Amino acid sequence: MKHILNQLVQLQELNFALSEQKASNPEARLTQLEESINKLVEKLPEDISSRYLRMHQRAPLVVVPIGQNNTCTGCGIAVPVALVNEVHKSEQIHSCENCGRFLYYQENSPRRVPKAPGAKVELPSGIARFSDVALMLPKLAASSRDDAVKELAALMAAQGFVEDGDRLTELALRRESMISTAVESGLAFPHVRNVEGGSLTFALGLKESGLKFGSPDGETTKIVFFIVIPTPASAFYLRLLAGLVNTFRTAKARNALLKCTTPEKMWQTLTSLTSETIS
Ligand SMILES: [Zn+2]
Structure with a gap:
């Protein structure tokens, strides 16, 4: 069976x-x-x-x-x-x-790190619901799809958002091998579903020289959103995806992001670019 x-x-x-x-x-x-x-x-x-x-x-x-x-x-x-x-x-x-x-039955389900007891509960809005300045990576060291996924998963683990970066990488690459998550305009959305606990969260990495990610238009990928999706957020994820694609459809928006050299500048630019597209 x-x-x-x-x-x-x-x-x-x-x-x-x-x-x-x-x-x-x-x-x-x-x-x-x-x-x-x-x-x-x-x-x-x-x-x-x-x-x-x-x-x-x-x-x-x-x-x-x-x-x-x-x-x-x-x-x-x-x-x-x-x-x-x-x-x-x-x-x-x-x-x-x-x-x-x-x-x-899934061995070693990826899990979000539980919040420390007494941690303050924030209610952010817009893009801050899904990411954080600590998850911005202006210059990916990776020169391949697999390494880029690994780098972003490791960042999420290092920043305390998920428990096991290696397991996350393995599951994201398994999904990637089914069909590429790269879309037109140099964007890719590698992701892992059924992460336990927490909420929809992404890390963002930039690679100005481009990565081979298997985009349908044959172009390289420069902007990589690595997304962890808890089971209850499965459908909501599609709205985030549509909002991000909508934002970065224009070369002007992509170039503004790709110009950023620090996580702070990236976060600021992302927040301002998505203020109308992601609520
Ligand atoms: Zn049930």
């Missing part, structure tokens, strides 16, 4: 990739991706695929990992220990008894 579960996870990722590409370029022709999705659907047993498609119409998130505290990361309700063990053995396809989503 493991392979069916893997196919379900892959199907969901391709569906997300399709939504991501639609969000970043509503006019793009997506036939190839749609074909891959249809092929995968045909490979699944009929009862599984029809359940997947029915649930997918209602919500984009259909296949979810069990959280470290034995809850369904889709609905947050506790999963009985006996069922957790069954899912771990994965001899059959299992679903959450509360929300019906397909469940899988």
Whole structure:
């Protein structure tokens, strides 16, 4: 059954990739991706695929990992220990008894670092909800896609936003190998889904000389947003993506960002450029 579960996870990722590409370029022709999705659907047993498609119409998130505290990361309700063990053995396809989503077991789920007790709670607005001056990297040392992802994941871990930078890198590159997250205009959005805890967060790296990221227009990538996505923020992520693509559609905005040489200047420029596009 493991392979069916893997196919379900892959199907969901391709569906997300399709939504991501639609969000970043509503006019793009997506036939190839749609074909891959249809092929995968045909490979699944009929009862599984029809359940997947029915649930997918209602919500984009259909296949979810069990959280470290034995809850369904889709609905947050506790999963009985006996069922957790069954899912771990994965001899059959299992679903959450509360929300019906397909469940899988994920070793070493990436986690946000828990906030220190007594830490002050801030309610930022705009782009400050999703990032921080400490997550700005004006000059990526990396000269390849993989190293750029690694550098940004390491920055997030070093700044105390996630627990395990290496695991995060591994998952982001696995996603990247399915289909590139690079889009037109020299932008890329490598990401990791189903991070436990915290909120949608990104680190931003710049590489003026460009990186080969697999963009559909064949151009190099100069602006890399590395994003961690907690399960409940899965759909919201598409709005952030659309807002960022909208902001950096113009060469003027991209050049203003690429000119920045310090994290402070980058943060200031990003905040001002996104003041109208990201609420
Ligand atoms: Zn559930």
